[in-house]
Amino acid sequence: MKLLNELFENNRRWAADTAATDPEFFSRLEQLQSPRYFWIGCSDSRVPANQITGLAPGEVFVHRNVANVVVHTDLNCLSVLQYAIDVLGVSHVMVVGHYGCGGVKAAMAGQSLGLIDNWLRHIQDVADRHAAILGTLPDEDDRWRCLCELNVIEQVRNVARTTLACDAWRRGQQVAIHGWIYDLADGGLRDLDVTMTGEVPPDIVVAGALEQIRSRYRLA
Ligand code: CO
DSSP states (O other), rough: OOOOOHHHHHHHHHHHHHHHTTHHHHHHHHHOOOSSSEEEEOOTTTTTTTHHTTTTSEEEEEETTTTOOTTTHHHHHHHHHHHIIIIIIIIEEEEEEEEOHHHHHHHTTTTTOHHHHHHHHHHHHHHHTHHHHHEEEEEEEEHHHHHHHHHHHHHHHHHHHSOOOOOOOHHTOEEEEEEEOOOOOOEEEOOOOOOBBBSSSSSHHHHHHHHHHHHHTTOO
């Protein structure tokens, strides 16, 4: 049986190189983690939070699932969010989608893949909610890209409506929730301008972001 020796070899090299460059690195991180950022992204292997943002271990707290969905009954995601906000005290939560997302594509196609269909149902809800925008895009790739963006926008709204975010804002904790999209084609990250800080109602922020989508896709 092959025991993935190359991965252990990579690890030994990485640990040695890291310690050589910064001898205090591991002892410092062993004491505590104090990340300022919490990343909610897609499980896609091509979208690793740290590498894309140039952040070192200890700098970003991460939750990933298929198609970066935030569901109000998902105790896993909510627990990570609670820990990030209440215990770690992160200042920024970013929901990061990506173009070319297979989960979004499968939801769009109504393709049956098994258990995951139930999860992707949440993205179909996003598509239904924004049928007026998606229905006017003749090109399938444009619809796919647009739904990737709309999904991020709606998940930012979902984070903002959790009791966790609302309670944090009520007690005066500064937490900004951002919506970003990553482009597999060139490695670029873009802000979808849907940042919520608790000052403006989520629906108003979403309306502004949707306006930008309409102009980006040249919709009336
Ligand atoms: Co994806």
